[in-house]
Amino acid sequence: xxxxxxxxxxxxxxxxxxxxxxxxxxxxxxxxxxxxxxxxxxxxxxxxxxxxxxxxxxxxxxxxxxxxxxxxxxxxxxxxxxxxxxxxxxxxxxxxxxxxxxxxxxxxxxxxxxxxxxxxxxxxxxxxxxxxxxxxxxxxxxxxxxxxxxxxxxxxxxxxxxxxxxxxxx
Amino acid sequence: xxxxxxxxxxxxxxxxxxxxxxxxxxxxxxxxxxxxxxxxxxxxxxxxxxxxxxxxxxxxxxxxxxxxxxxxxxxxxxxxxxxxxxxxxxxxxxxxxxxxxxxxxxxxxxxxxxxxxxxxxxxxxxxxxxxxxxxxxxxxxxxxxxxxxxxxxxxxxxxxxxxxxxxxxxxxxxxxxxxxxxxxxxxxxxxxxxxxxxxxxxxxxxxxxxxxxxxxxxxxxxxxxxxxxxxxxxxxxxxxxxxxxxxxxxxxxxxxxxxxxxxxxxxxxxxxxxxxxxxxxxxxxxxxxxxxxxxxxxxxxxxxxxxxxxxxxxxxxxxxx
Numbered sequence: 483x484x485x486x487x488x489x490x491x492x493x494x495x496x497x498x499x500x501x502x503x504x505x506x507x508x509x510x511x512x513x514x515x516x517x518x519x520x521x522x523x524x525x526x527x528x529x530x531x532x533x534x535x536x537x538x539x540x541x542x543x544x545x546x547x548x549x550x551x552x553x554x555x556x557x558x559x560x561x562x563x564x565x566x567x568x569x570x571x572x573x574x575x576x577x578x579x580x581x582x583x584x585x586x587x588x589x590x591x592x593x594x595x596x597x598x599x600x601x602x603x604x605x606x607x608x609x610x611x612x613x614x615x616x617x618x619x620x621x622x623x624x625x626x627x628x629x630x631x632x633x634x635x636x637x638x639x640x641x642x643x644x645x646x647x648x649x650x651x652x
Numbered sequence: 653x654x655x656x657x658x659x660x661x662x663x664x665x666x667x668x669x670x671x672x673x674x675x676x677x678x679x680x681x682x683x684x685x686x687x688x689x690x691x692x693x694x695x696x697x698x699x700x701x702x703x704x705x706x707x708x709x710x711x712x713x714x715x716x717x718x719x720x721x722x723x724x725x726x727x728x729x730x731x732x733x734x735x736x737x738x739x740x741x742x743x744x745x746x747x748x749x750x751x752x753x754x755x756x757x758x759x760x761x762x763x764x765x766x767x768x769x770x771x772x773x774x775x776x777x778x779x780x781x782x783x784x785x786x787x788x789x790x791x792x793x794x795x796x797x798x799x800x801x802x803x804x805x806x807x808x809x810x811x812x813x814x815x816x817x818x819x820x821x822x823x824x825x826x827x828x829x830x831x832x833x834x835x836x837x838x839x840x841x842x843x844x845x846x847x848x849x850x851x852x853x854x855x856x857x858x859x860x861x862x863x864x865x866x867x868x869x870x871x872x873x874x875x876x877x878x879x880x881x882x883x884x885x886x887x888x889x890x891x892x893x894x895x896x897x898x899x900x901x902x903x904x905x906x907x908x909x910x911x912x913x914x915x916x917x918x919x920x921x922x923x924x925x926x927x928x929x930x931x932x933x934x935x936x937x938x939x940x941x942x943x944x945x946x947x948x949x950x951x952x953x954x955x956x957x958x959x960x961x962x963x964x965x966x967x968x969x970x971x972x973x
Contacts, residue, residue: 486934486935489934489935490930490931490934490935492934493688493930493933493934494688494930494934496687496688496689496690497687497688499690500690501690501691501692502690502691503686503691503692505692
């Protein structure tokens, strides 16, 4: 009985505590930079798309919400289309982990409600942002050994010129 | 104005006020529970969320009014109405102030209250039975057993008040508390009545008839829409009723200094409504056998002792004077 009264009193005292509620639309909650929200496609510092359509994100995706198609242009790989169905996406971040070029990234933004389900299918134009996202300065083609117009074999960063194996010179 | 006209105004006023308060309590309870859990509770619709009631009403009225095909249709529909009718009728005998009150001078008012509060058991039992599902039936059975047990010492606790006041009429009982509120001489009776009242309204910690974690929702598992709403509002009206009865019987009813009588009555009543909600926020539900043992082994002897003590005290007082 006394225990019950003590409980009552202690619960009553909670009337004067600070509220834990965050009044959401008026007060935005703090989201850490690594929060896994809306997915974006970033660009490299030169403004070109980072995505090389390797399909690793689509493979890693546990709910198969990513669809893309590879196309090639002067040695560079691009996605012809890149589509994320956000009504399926579970924001696990596996696509970001799988991406070899830091192209696909999750952002601290979750306010993407729609009245129509089809509006949750984001195309490449909706996903691409103008900046580099979380990895400034990284450019896949600048560090990769792949030859593209304007950058031949051996001209990438931290890359030696290719050795001519048939030459006799030391 | 003629007495009949005045009486009709009284009836109308009390009816509207009681239903409105009972509906508003759904919001008050949610807000208070929120506060006691360091939350805010519903605070969106209208000022401080007070229009939440309207929103809930609109929603519940437009819900599909569905009767399960396996239910006993007639009883299923009647059951929720019984609780409302019983509680509203019981309010007739409560004197809100010297002038406000439908039949506050009724010479067996207290018995009428006991009868009506017992009738509301039928609603729960019939609802549980007519639903024709095991959870509902279990809830109804529990309600029947619980209320039978707790009704016993509820009545016994009230006898102490009757012995002192010398009348079953509630306005006489209020008048008898002019010098000293009965919560003083009848403190044990007050406690016993309060605990029985919680059990009577099926509120936490005595809400075993609808124990969510074991029975779904107990006797109203199969109910939806406004029929469920009736049970719900009936429960809140029951809280107001028990609080008003505690006020009338033990806290001097409408008596109090400075403020008008009706305001005093409301203040006291709402204090106990708050206590009801605080109990829900704070206390866990006992096991069913604990509930029964508590009722029969603790509360009943306590009520009897209180009755014997009160009787002896009143006799001694009469002989000495």
